[in-house]
Amino acid sequence: MAENETRSAPALNRAIFRIDGPDRLSFLQGLVTNDMNRLAGQGILYAAFLTPQGKFLADFFLVDQGEAVLLDTDVALADDLLKRLTLYKLRSKVTIERVDMAVTRGLGPAPDGALADPRHPDMGWRLYGASLEQGDAIDWDAQRVAALVPETGAELISGESFILELGFGRLSGVDFRKGCYVGQEVTARMHHKTELRKGLVRVRVDGPAEPGTPITTDSGKPAGTLHTRAGERALAWLRHDRAEGALQAGEAQVQWDRG
Numbered sequence: 001m002a003e004n005e006t007r008s009a010p011a012l013n014r015a016i017f018r019i020d021g022p023d024r025l026s027f028l029q030g031l032v033t034n035d036m037n038r039l040a041g042q043g044i045l046y047a048a049f050l051t052p053q054g055k056f057l058a059d060f061f062l063v064d065q066g067e068a069v070l071l072d073t074d075v076a077l078a079d080d081l082l083k084r085l086t087l088y089k090l091r092s093k094v095t096i097e098r099v100d101m102a103v104t105r106g107l108g109p110a111p112d113g114a115l116a117d118p119r120h121p122d123m124g125w126r127l128y129g130a131s132l133e134q135g136d137a138i139d140w141d142a143q144r145v146a147a148l149v150p151e152t153g154a155e156l157i158s159g160e161s162f163i164l165e166l167g168f169g170r171l172s173g174v175d176f177r178k179g180c181y182v183g184q185e186v187t188a189r190m191h192h193k194t195e196l197r198k199g200l201v202r203v204r205v206d207g208p209a210e211p212g213t214p215i216t217t218d219s220g221k222p223a224g225t226l227h228t229r230a231g232e233r234a235l236a237w238l239r240h241d242r243a244e245g246a247l248q249a250g251e252a253q254v255q256w257d258r259g
Contacts, residue, residue, distance in 0.1 A: 007135035008106025011126070015078035016101040017071040017085075021094035024069050028062065031088055031182055033163065035175040039064045044115040044126070046173045048163050049081065054186025056161040057084070059152060059173070063115065063128055070128060072103060074152040088182075102131035107138055119171040120147040142230035148202050154211070155200055155227045155235055164190045165199035165237075198224075201243070202259075203236045205229060207252030215254055218246040226254070233257060 019028065029036040034047035045062045058081045060073035073081060078098070085096055105117070107124040111132065117123035122143055143149075150156045150166045164187060168174045176191055190196070205226070215224040215236060224238035226249045236249075238256065247254040 004109060005135055006106060006108040006110075007138050008104050008108075008127075009133045009138065010131045011103040011105045013075045014103050015073055015075045016099050016103065016128075017073075017078075017082065017096055018065070018068050018099045019071060019085075019094055019096050020068040021092070023093040027089070027092040027094045028069065029178070030180065031085070032062070033168065033174040033181060033183075033187070034062070034172075035178040036062070037178075038175075039069070042118065044118055046118045046171060048168065048173060049084065050163070050181075050183025050187065051159070052182055054162060054183040054190070055159055056156055056163050056166070057081070057158050059156060061118075061126065070099075070101070072126075072128070076153060077158065080158075101129055103128055104130055104132045105140075106132070106134070107143075108135075119149050119173070122147040123149060139230065141228050145202060145228055145230040145233050145235055148200065148235065150200055150235065151228065155237065162190065163187065165196060167200050197241060198239045199237065200227075201236055201238050202257045203234050203238075203247075204255045204257045205232055205234050205249065205252050206254075207250075209234075209249040209252035209254075213249040213252075215247050215249045217242050218248065223247055 025036045032047040032049055034045045039045055043064050047062055048059045049057045051057055058073055058077040060071050063070040104127040105124055110125040114125040114127040116125050209226055211227050211229055213226045215226055217223050223242040224236050227235040243256045
């Protein structure tokens with residue numbers, strides 16, 4: 001793709017909520033992993049909602065709309081997330097409604113009003129309120145693998161994943177200086193560990209292996225799981241102490257790609 005070529009298409013399987021009312025920022029501030037005080041300046045934030053035990057429930061983009069905040073999440077998470085947000089609403093002066101809004105994501109020069117994906121420069125931009133299709137199709141799985149970006153339902157598993165093991169610190173998805181939010185205590189404790197011992201990495205794969213294939217050491221010990229694959233590279237969840245030597249995923253040879 002030429003550097004000056006724009007490629008874009010509507011983002012599929014997204015659900016958009018509009019959160020309105022005078023307490024919208026303080027309401028979200030007590031729930032999500034990122035700092036809502038940064039939203040007005042940046043225009044868009046990436047964040048997650050956790051269980052009280054610090055496990056991942058949903059990830060989403062939060063978009064500043066002046067008098068409201070848009071929450072952009074995977075459609076598979078939408079119903080459960082709405083129930084949980086409503087549960088925490090209590091007496092907060094907020095309204096939460098699902099809205100029918102087009103979302104476009106793309107690479108290359110961005111149209112007016114588009115916002116850079118806050119997770120990684122290689123993830124391009126997002127435009128809300130317009131459905132644009134231009135240029136060749138984008139292999140977003142390849143983009144994610146190259147940028148080491150997890151996705152709901154692939155690497156991010158609701159009720160199981162811990163966001164720091166999936167790279168949320170690197171992806172600007174968590175703020176360690178903000179006040180309390182649901183799951184903050186566990187997340188902070190993990191952050192202050194000297195080193196994470198397991199988590200999402202990029203690997204090289206030589207041979208046939210599908211996502212979900214267990215990864216083992218050459219002696220047969222469990223070492224992790226293969227996830228999204230794009231050609232010879234893939235995302236994998238690995239135990240770091242078992243990832244230094246030769247690894248296998250089914251018939252394929254696997255090696256931690258530290259580049």
